[in-house]
Amino acid sequence: MANVQAGVPPTEKALEAERAGARPRSDLSRQRLRSAWLFLAPMLLVLALVAGWPLLKTIWFSLTNASLSNLEGADFVGLRNYWEYVDYGDGEGEYFGLLFDPQWWNAVWNTVYYSVISVAIETVLGLVFALVLNAEFKGRAFVRAAVLIPWAIPTIVSAKMWAWMMNDQFGILNDMLMAIGIISSPIAWTADPDTAMWAVIIVDVWKTTPFMALLILAGLQMVPGDVYEAAKIDGIHPVKVFFKVTLPLIRPAILVAVIFRALDALRVFDLIYVLTPNNTQTKSMSVFAQENLFQFDKFAYGSAASTLLFLVIAFITLFYIKVARLDLGGRGS
Amino acid sequence: MRLRKMAAVLAAGVLFSGAASAEELALVAGSIGKDISELRMQLDAFEKESGHTVKIVEMPASTTDQFGQYRLWLSAGNQDVDVYRTDVIWAPQLASSFVDLSGPLAEEAKKQNPSVIQSQTVDGKLVAFPMYTDAPALYYRTDLLEKYGKEPPKTWKELTDTAKEIQDKEREAGNSQMNGFVFQGAPYEGLTCDGLEWIASNGGGQIVSPEGDITINNPKAAEAIEMAKGWVGTIAPEGVLSYKEEESRGVWQTGNAVFMRNWPYAYALSNGDDSAVKGKFDVAPLPAGEGGKSAACLGGWNLAVSKYSQHQEAAIALVKFLGSEKAQKERAMNTARLPTVPELYDDPDIAKAQPIVAAWGEVVENAVPRPSAPTKKQYNEVSKEFWTAVNETLSGRGSAADNLDKLEKRLRRLKRSAWE
Numbered sequence: 001m002a003n004v005q006a007g008v009p010p011t012e013k014a015l016e017a018e019r020a021g022a023r024p025r026s027d028l029s030r031q032r033l034r035s036a037w038l039f040l041a042p043m044l045l046v047l048a049l050v051a052g053w054p055l056l057k058t059i060w061f062s063l064t065n066a067s068l069s070n071l072e073g074a075d076f077v078g079l080r081n082y083w084e085y086v087d088y089g090d091g092e093g094e095y096f097g098l099l100f101d102p103q104w105w106n107a108v109w110n111t112v113y114y115s116v117i118s119v120a121i122e123t124v125l126g127l128v129f130a131l132v133l134n135a136e137f138k139g140r141a142f143v144r145a146a147v148l149i150p151w152a153i154p155t156i157v158s159a160k161m162w163a164w165m166m167n168d169q170f171g172i173l174n175d176m177l178m179a180i181g182i183i184s185s186p187i188a189w190t191a192d193p194d195t196a197m198w199a200v201i202i203v204d205v206w207k208t209t210p211f212m213a214l215l216i217l218a219g220l221q222m223v224p225g226d227v228y229e230a231a232k233i234d235g236i237h238p239v240k241v242f243f244k245v246t247l248p249l250i251r252p253a254i255l256v257a258v259i260f261r262a263l264d265a266l267r268v269f270d271l272i273y274v275l276t277p278n279n280t281q282t283k284s285m286s287v288f289a290q291e292n293l294f295q296f297d298k299f300a301y302g303s304a305a306s307t308l309l310f311l312v313i314a315f316i317t318l319f320y321i322k323v324a325r326l327d328l329g330g331r332g333s
Numbered sequence: 334m335r336l337r338k339m340a341a342v343l344a345a346g347v348l349f350s351g352a353a354s355a356e357e358l359a360l361v362a363g364s365i366g367k368d369i370s371e372l373r374m375q376l377d378a379f380e381k382e383s384g385h386t387v388k389i390v391e392m393p394a395s396t397t398d399q400f401g402q403y404r405l406w407l408s409a410g411n412q413d414v415d416v417y418r419t420d421v422i423w424a425p426q427l428a429s430s431f432v433d434l435s436g437p438l439a440e441e442a443k444k445q446n447p448s449v450i451q452s453q454t455v456d457g458k459l460v461a462f463p464m465y466t467d468a469p470a471l472y473y474r475t476d477l478l479e480k481y482g483k484e485p486p487k488t489w490k491e492l493t494d495t496a497k498e499i500q501d502k503e504r505e506a507g508n509s510q511m512n513g514f515v516f517q518g519a520p521y522e523g524l525t526c527d528g529l530e531w532i533a534s535n536g537g538g539q540i541v542s543p544e545g546d547i548t549i550n551n552p553k554a555a556e557a558i559e560m561a562k563g564w565v566g567t568i569a570p571e572g573v574l575s576y577k578e579e580e581s582r583g584v585w586q587t588g589n590a591v592f593m594r595n596w597p598y599a600y601a602l603s604n605g606d607d608s609a610v611k612g613k614f615d616v617a618p619l620p621a622g623e624g625g626k627s628a629a630c631l632g633g634w635n636l637a638v639s640k641y642s643q644h645q646e647a648a649i650a651l652v653k654f655l656g657s658e659k660a661q662k663e664r665a666m667n668t669a670r671l672p673t674v675p676e677l678y679d680d681p682d683i684a685k686a687q688p689i690v691a692a693w694g695e696v697v698e699n700a701v702p703r704p705s706a707p708t709k710k711q712y713n714e715v716s717k718e719f720w721t722a723v724n725e726t727l728s729g730r731g732s733a734a735d736n737l738d739k740l741e742k743r744l745r746r747l748k749r750s751a752w753e
Contacts, residue, residue: 068408069429086749096746168572169510169584191519191575193728276575278397278520280721294401296714297426 055310061303068299081304098304106280107288108312114197114284115265118204123258125205126212133213134220144217151210159274162203166190196281200272204265212257219253220246255324259317266313285309354384356644358651360636361390362418363399365578366598371668372655379654385647394579396420397521400713403427407639415642416651419461421452421633422522422705422712428455431637435459437649441656449673452702453635460637462656463673465664467632468693468700469526470616472585472593472603477503485617489531489560492592492620496568499591513568515581516594520724523577525703525716526630527594528723531557533701535622540719541704541744545752549719550741557622558726558733565727574728586610594619596632600689601669616689618696631700633673665690671697708752718743 062081066074080097087093098104133144150158165173166189174186189199223246231241269286276282283291289309293302362372369391376387392399403417407430419427435442435458442450445463453461471492473485481499486492496513503511517523533539537554541547565573573581578595585593586602588609593599603610621627636652638645654660661672666686671693677683678694705712722740726733 068404071408094746167580168570168575169589186570186572188570188572188575191572191728193725193730277395278717278720280520280725290401291717294404295397295717297404297710298714 058303058306058310061300062307064300066300066303067297068294069297071299074300077300081301082308098301098308103280103283104285104288104305104308107283107285110197110282111266111268111284111286112316114201114204114268114282115262118201118208119258119261119265121201121205122209122212122261123254125209126216126257127254129209129213130216130220133217147213148210150207151214153207155207155270156274158207159203159271162199162206163190163275166199190276190279193279193281196276196279200275200282203275204268204271207271208261208264212261215257215260216250216253219250219257222253223249259320259324262320263313263317266316267309285312356385356647358385358387358415358644358647359390359413360387360416360418360651361392361403361414362634363392363394363396365394366582366602367668368598368670371664374667375655375660375663379651382654383647383650385644385651387651390414395521395577396523400426407641410641411639412641412643415639415644415648417461417637417639418464419635419637420522421449421466421631421635422703422716424453424460424635425455425705425709426712427637428458428460430640431460432640432642432645432649433458433460434462434638434649434652438462438653438656441653444658444674444676445656446673446675446697449633452631452706461635462637462652464634464636464656465661465670466673466697466700467596467634467671468629468696469530469594469596469619469632470600470629470689470693470696471619472595472599472614472616474591474610474613475615476613477591485615486592486620489534489557489620489622493560493564493568496564496591500568503591510589512570512584512590514564514592514594515569515573515576515584515590517577517581518565518569518573518724518727519575519577519580520720521577522716522720524720524723526632528558528561528719529630529701529703530594530619530628531561531622533628534619534625535560536625539701539704541707541715541752543704543707545707545748547741547744547748549744550737552734553622555733555737558723558737560622561723562727562729562733565729574724588613597669597671597687597689597693601667601687616692629696629700631697631702633671708748711747711752714747715744718747 061071061074063076063078064074065077065080082097083099084096085093086096129147133140133147137143153161165171168174168186168188168191171186171189173189174183177183178186187195189195227245227249228241231245236244267286268284269290272282272284272287273290285305286309289302289305291302292298292305296302360372360376362368369389372389376389380386392402400420400423403419404427406414407427417431435454438459441462442459446466449463449466450459453459453463471485477499478485478495481495481502483495483499484491486495492514500511500513517527529540532549532554535553535557537551537557538548540549565571570584576584578599581590581593582595582599582602584590585595585599586608597616600616602608603614605611618627619629636655638648638652642648656673658672658674658677661670661674662677662680662683664670665672665677665680665683669687669689671690672678672683675694678691680691684691703712704715708715718740722736725731726736730736731739
């Protein structure tokens, strides 16, 4: 251990010892550690202020009987907002609380359903877009910029715009579909329980496919050109090249893009709130929380929903990362 | 030193008094029909009279959307908005955030319809001052009814039959866009009104009785909702399940509906120069169920002064101005908004400009209130459960009887031992 001296770069061994949890001995590594913390401190502080504190506060409120008009005077009630058994006597009773609220579980189901389907479609479409945008053709720069327009429009605006396009009487969508003879009578896109969720998914796909395409395109541009040249010389079929060369190489980019999108999709609020307000078929977890927080004067209950929403998203994300990593590791060996 | 101090105090005094005599107020209101432009006209008059300036903060038309935003602002102690235009059902829920108007507007309140004042009073506190009241009408096309030799319907059954016959014949004649009946079927507060009317006019009660008992699960109520379910896709377009007031008026005012259920504001607009139904329609009280009595849901908007406002005195003056007999008369004549001053129903000028107002005195008198008083702060959730059950039935998810049964259970869970 004495071979680690001040001024000498830490050896493999020393670093390993450090990783294993041994106390760093050298001044340099101590200094490095200090400066690392120093550089990280502002970010950690800001994160604690804008993310950590509100989160803790929300969890606290979910354990109280807070209402919007009485936030300060809230009393601690334990887990009553999540789980409560009310005994009516004579062996009769009923469970209350978020965990026994079918409307909450309906919102969870809606959100997961929406997220899985929309992110899956967006990933496939985004990949196709990225491949097209990666190819050489005239006016590529213009097309690349044009594709981004839906992503640049605020969600509220695009949701309202689509709501008019999907209007059953005056909407252009029905008009076009009827003109080419696909449907014979207008469809009430946002009102019909069978199509409401699909209306939301269509708008979301329209809006966020460019985002996926952009992230995947960045991945595609990292793939060195000589790989393709080698494949070409070997006379390998382009489809095989795509599955055996391109896809494995841009896999990390796709995985990152999917996780970004999935996090966004699981928190979806504005699109659903504007396009299909109050529809039980499309109500997401965030909409459920907002409704309880602000419409129903059940701030504590809404906070409990927000806390569970956080936990659900955290769980899904951790699960996804774990699965994706395992896969990546297996591929290397 | 002394002189300088005195000068500073003087200067501050001048500045302060200057600010007090001409203040900047903000009034927030939802935008429906011509309400905002009408309001702007009246605010201009107020500005001239008082020297204050008033800015309108425009909100979406849906009362449900407005409420969520207002609650957020009020709980955050927002000082940017001084006057809120509030729905008749909000008083118990927002009472703690508004100034008591019963003292400063005591004289004015005496001129108003006592039941409206009553509806805005919570534990002796006048939470909001009435601006106008609302009671819906059945709009019908006089030209089409005449063409097919029909009378304005007195019962829902008659309405269904008439609407079906005229719609089918008009469609056969090449008018493929024609619909029999449009109403507000979207899941929001408006559907609570529509649903309450169907049920109450069929003898099915008022969802929750004035004493707070949950009465919704009864065969009469189920029958009324089943009847409405039968309209969707036959005499009403499927899209009616996402229509609010303005969407239904859109279909009606382009000449594509025989009947419409809507508030009186649509009367003035349907008679506008850009309206396809101008001079071709009239209004009647809503139909009733077999053996029932026509029921109109009591609506209406009021003005409340935020307790966080920095300009409360000027704000109260503004409320007084907009709620005055003069302003109410102007509003009735221009936009057919129903006054809350009873004398105005006999006013010959209004009767001439907007016949619906003069004819609506009795409808207002007998209007059915939503159960916002007995359910107190839980009203919004009660209303949501109700409109959800109705909307789900209308869209074909479960029968009315089953959904009302579920609704009753949910309401009982909400209420537990008592509404709070």
